[in-house]
Amino acid sequence: MSDDFSQFQDAFFEEAGDHVAAVEEGLLALEQHPEDLDLLNKIFRSAHSIKGTSGMFGFNAVAQFTHKMETLLDLLRNGEKVVTPQIADLLLKSTDCLKTLIDAAKSGLPVDDDSVQRLTIELASASAAGSQPLTQVTAKAATGSSAPSTATSLSVTVPRTPHALFTSPGHHRNGSSSAASTRCKSSKSWPILEHYPRSPSIRRSCRNWQPWILKNATSPGR
Amino acid sequence: MSKTALVVDDSPTMRQMVAFTLTNAGFKVVEAEDGKDAVNKVAAGPKMDIVVTDLNMPKMDGISLIKELRKMAAFKFTPILMLTTESAADKKQAGKEAGATGWIVKPFNPEVMLKIIAKVLPA
Numbered sequence: 334m335s336d337d338f339s340q341f342q343d344a345f346f347e348e349a350g351d352h353v354a355a356v357e358e359g360l361l362a363l364e365q366h367p368e369d370l371d372l373l374n375k376i377f378r379s380a381h382s383i384k385g386t387s388g389m390f391g392f393n394a395v396a397q398f399t400h401k402m403e404t405l406l407d408l409l410r411n412g413e414k415v416v417t418p419q420i421a422d423l424l425l426k427s428t429d430c431l432k433t434l435i436d437a438a439k440s441g442l443p444v445d446d447d448s449v450q451r452l453t454i455e456l457a458s459a460s461a462a463g464s465q466p467l468t469q470v471t472a473k474a475a476t477g478s479s480a481p482s483t484a485t486s487l488s489v490t491v492p493r494t495p496h497a498l499f500t501s502p503g504h505h506r507n508g509s510s511s512a513a514s515t516r517c518k519s520s521k522s523w524p525i526l527e528h529y530p531r532s533p534s535i536r537r538s539c540r541n542w543q544p545w546i547l548k549n550a551t552s553p554g555r
Numbered sequence: 556m557s558k559t560a561l562v563v564d565d566s567p568t569m570r571q572m573v574a575f576t577l578t579n580a581g582f583k584v585v586e587a588e589d590g591k592d593a594v595n596k597v598a599a600g601p602k603m604d605i606v607v608t609d610l611n612m613p614k615m616d617g618i619s620l621i622k623e624l625r626k627m628a629a630f631k632f633t634p635i636l637m638l639t640t641e642s643a644a645d646k647k648q649a650g651k652e653a654g655a656t657g658w659i660v661k662p663f664n665p666e667v668m669l670k671i672i673a674k675v676l677p678a
Contacts, residue, residue: 337575338665344568374613381611382566385640388662389572396662496671497647498657 338389345386349395349435352379357428360421367416377406383431392438395431398449401456402427408460420459427452558604558676559583563593563620564638565612569661573607573638576665577672590615594623602629605672607659610639610646618646618653625654634675638663 359376366372380403387395402424408414430452437444560582564570567588574584585600587593589612597603606624610617617637624630637650637658647658656675659668 338572341568341572341575344571348566348568378565378611378613381640382569385609385661386566386568388640389569496657496659496663496667498671498675499651499655 342390345390346435346439348386349383352383353428353432353435355379356431357425360425360428363416364418364421367421370410373406373410373416377403377410380406383435387435387438390438392435394444394449395434395438398427398431398434398453401453401460402431405456405460414459423452423455423459427456557581557583559585559601560672561585561587561593561597561603561606561608563587563590563606563608563612563617565589565609569609569638572665573663573668576668577607580669580672589613590617590620590623593620597624597627597630603633605676606630606633606635607638607668607672608635610637610650618649621650621653621655632677634672636671636675638668 356376356379359372359379363369363372363376380399384396384399384403387393387399405414405420405424409416409420414420430449433444434449436442558581560577562570562573562577562584563586564573565588570586570588574586577584582604583601585596585603587596590608591614593606593608594615608617608620612620615623617639621635621637624633624635634656635654637647637655638661639646639658640661650658657671659671
């Protein structure tokens, strides 16, 4: 069924173009108003949307690069990092790179991996706790003296738990029975947050899902 | 009688894909572009059998939406699934405390999504 999502690709590219323009516009405005939280939130949401939707079409390079931008933007909007001219410049360069990656996803043409990797390293460095001044990071990356090992350690992974339920499905299965639901609520018996292992195939996913349900079906809240 | 799903996401493309998945599975779908829009739609619209919501949205985010819905008698026991790229534990915990039934991470697999929905829907 997921193949049918290809019909939404044009909508994605149009939406992504709007988001990239919004990010660019927002970053330029941010240079003038570096403490504008609404602006930061808006930029963050645009990057966040691109990340979430691009993954649906398997545009992993777009999703992974946007994830790095989003991480830095999240730190900025949470006040854990300050918008400096260097960071604003890095984000603007990253937006150009993101635009290139989206275009490449659309056209199927290759991109300059080196420049993507360099910016990925810079974004990760700028996001790191107690990160050194960006100018030093850039200089090191340019000389290539430390870039290879850094690149390895910064390989982009987005840890994910695909899904989980907080409540026993039986809770809602019997949801029409207010007594059952009240009992579950009043006992405060939230089942422990379950982490469901990602599986390579749907068939396996569904097979793995079943025991989890059975396990919860016997929870005290039922 | 087909069940009705409320799909809330500020990304039109993502909303369309979720709506497409649910419509193909026989649901009627009501779409909302953010939490505020969702609250307005449920106030005026039909009873919802399930809610699938994004977290990061303008005007009213997903966590606030879940809290608002849980205050309403019609949504006290309605399954609410968060559909989000968020992987941070605190967001999931916030969703749980707000009253979410569970979460599905984007990018989602439509078949897995439908399996989960089938498990949480009342018979």
